[in-house]
Amino acid sequence: MTTSxxxxxxxxxxxxxxxxxxxxxxxxxxxxxxxxVFQILLFAYIGRSAELESDEFYVVGNAIxxxxxxxxxxxxxxxxxxxxxNTLGAILVSPAPRLPLFFGRAVPVIANSVFVAxxxxxxxxxxxxxxxxxxxxxxxxxxxxxAAVSCTGLGxxxxxxxxxxxxxxxxxxxxxxxxxxxxxxxxxxxxxxDWMRTVSEVIPFTHSIQAxxxxxxxxxxxxxxxxxxxxxxxxxxxxxxxxxxxxxFEAQGRRHATxxxx
Amino acid sequence: MGWLFHFKMIxxxxxxxxxxxxxxxxFATVAFFVFQAGNGPRTLLYASLGSAVxxxxxxxxxxxxxxxxxxxxxxxxxxxxxxxxxxALILLPVTLGMATIGLxxxxxxxxxxxxxxxxxxxxxxxxxxxxSIVGTVLSFGGLGxxxxxxxxxxxxxxxxxxxxxxPVWLIGGFLVPLFLLPDWVRPISWALAPTWGMxxxxxxxxxxxxxxxxxxxxxxxxxxxALGLAVLxxxxxxxxxxxxxxxx
Numbered sequence: 001m002t003t004s005x006x007x008x009x010x011x012x013x014x015x016x017x018x019x020x021x022x023x024x025x026x027x028x029x030x031x032x033x034x035x036x037v038f039q040i041l042l043f044a045y046i047g048r049s050a051e052l053e054s055d056e057f058y059v060v061g062n063a064i065x066x067x068x069x070x071x072x073x074x075x076x077x078x079x080x081x082x083x084x085x086n087t088l089g090a091i092l093v094s095p096a097p098r099l100p101l102f103f104g105r106a107v108p109v110i111a112n113s114v115f116v117a118x119x120x121x122x123x124x125x126x127x128x129x130x131x132x133x134x135x136x137x138x139x140x141x142x143x144x145x146x147a148a149v150s151c152t153g154l155g156x157x158x159x160x161x162x163x164x165x166x167x168x169x170x171x172x173x174x175x176x177x178x179x180x181x182x183x184x185x186x187x188x189x190x191x192x193x194d195w196m197r198t199v200s201e202v203i204p205f206t207h208s209i210q211a212x213x214x215x216x217x218x219x220x221x222x223x224x225x226x227x228x229x230x231x232x233x234x235x236x237x238x239x240x241x242x243x244x245x246x247x248x249f250e251a252q253g254r255r256h257a258t259x260x261x262x
Numbered sequence: 263m264g265w266l267f268h269f270k271m272i273x274x275x276x277x278x279x280x281x282x283x284x285x286x287x288x289f290a291t292v293a294f295f296v297f298q299a300g301n302g303p304r305t306l307l308y309a310s311l312g313s314a315v316x317x318x319x320x321x322x323x324x325x326x327x328x329x330x331x332x333x334x335x336x337x338x339x340x341x342x343x344x345x346x347x348x349x350a351l352i353l354l355p356v357t358l359g360m361a362t363i364g365l366x367x368x369x370x371x372x373x374x375x376x377x378x379x380x381x382x383x384x385x386x387x388x389x390x391x392x393x394s395i396v397g398t399v400l401s402f403g404g405l406g407x408x409x410x411x412x413x414x415x416x417x418x419x420x421x422x423x424x425x426x427x428x429p430v431w432l433i434g435g436f437l438v439p440l441f442l443l444p445d446w447v448r449p450i451s452w453a454l455a456p457t458w459g460m461x462x463x464x465x466x467x468x469x470x471x472x473x474x475x476x477x478x479x480x481x482x483x484x485x486x487x488a489l490g491l492a493v494l495x496x497x498x499x500x501x502x503x504x505x506x507x508x509x510x
């Protein structure tokens with residue numbers, strides 16, 4: 001138990017620091033502070049140009065959706081980074097239990113995603129003059145955490161696929177783009193075709209974005225608990241699926257001697 | 263030949279080739295849905311052309327910033343700088359190759375709009391439309407060249423390149439008319455060749471007078487190359503003096 005906890009907490013933090021040694025201030029600021037603000041501005045102005053929805057709609061949607069960048073890319077780095085540093089074999093040959101090993105690495109990713117989404121939301125509301133009731137802020141914080149956990153689950157699946165495919169950056173970008181369309185971050189769900197709406201129900205962010213928009217309009221946390229619960233369910237499913245996919249591809253990699261394929 | 267080889271090389275890269283064609287399609291899809299659902303006067307054809315040029319810009323902005331840095335990683339930067347030919351003649355074809363990849367994205371976006379959203383592309387001035395596209399590619403290559411030489415002292419040049427993707431999409435008037443932007447933004451838009459390239463393409467397609475826009479686009483492209491040459495001289499001279507070309 002103590003070993004598992006150590007692997008989860010200390011191992012997770014150390015791995016994050018080791019794998020993201022390159023994430024300096026000069027990369028973090030342009031990539032994760034400035035870029036999401038410009039994404040918000042871009043879509044808010046596209047919304048104005050098309051005369052569809054308010055600034056608040058785009059600020060909330062894009063602030064939460066941008067949490068996908070740290071969640072997807074950082075989780076894929078769990079595998080790609082180890083491969084690049086030639087340490088993947090050493091990690092996977094160790095007897096360390098996989099659950100704390102993988103999930104411990106996910107915690108700093110979640111924290112980073114929460115920070116990025118919260119900062120983007122704050123900056124977007126201030127720049128565009130969106131009014132969000134102060135009473136909604138704690139509940140919005142909770143929704144952002146749930147959204148980040150949910151997308152980190154998808155990131156775990158992305159990381160698992162990194163054991164099989166080489167071009168993880170292309171895949172991460174594709175998933176990010178997919179979330180941009182299907183989550184309702186920029187397109188009202190009512191405008192999507194039925195099959196797309198069905199897909200949006202089972203992917204991260206859709207429910208949290210909806211909940212965050214209602215909170216921003218002044219709704220109480222209790223009135224959006226069903227949406228938060230649905231997002232948590234999505235998060236749970238993706239985390240479990242990601243974990244088992246990682247184990248599956250790890251076993252496949254051992255069997256076919258393809259773990260280090262890069 | 264430099265342009266051709268780099269164009270072929272980038273075409274075979276999953277990230278720079280395939281990725282740069284696919285990624286803007288997601289944004290184009292959002293734009294199609296938003297303009298389709300909106301009540302504004304701008305049409306889907308407006309969105310289609312804007313999204314197509316967005317893709318062209320992506321292929322330059324995400325890769326050009328790191329063009330010199332990439333040579334550094336490969337260990338070929340010193341060799342290229344030491345070659346008898348001026349380094350600009352080596353670097354400019356690289357960024358032009360990156361801009362040319364944008365043509366794939368441009369075509370893919372128009373086809374995407376045609377087959378998935380039924381956007382019919384009727385071009386009023388086909389010859390000027392073609393010339394506007396070529397002019398836009400050339401000016402994007404020039405701006406990419408300026409990025410490549412300006413960011414060379416920055417270890418994470420690729421991030422800066424990425425950083426310029428959204429802002430130029432926004433203030434270049436691709437999907438947002440400039441009059442909707444704050445007044446202070448407009449002079450910045452006017453200094454950007456993508457703004458005039460977008461105008462020229464739109465005017466040529468929808469019927470208007472694209473020539474002034476095209477000439478401004480090309481003029482700014484030439485200015486970027488001239489600025490890039492000046493920056494390059496300084497950068498190379500400083501790097502030679504300090505022995506810092508490899509930045510390691």
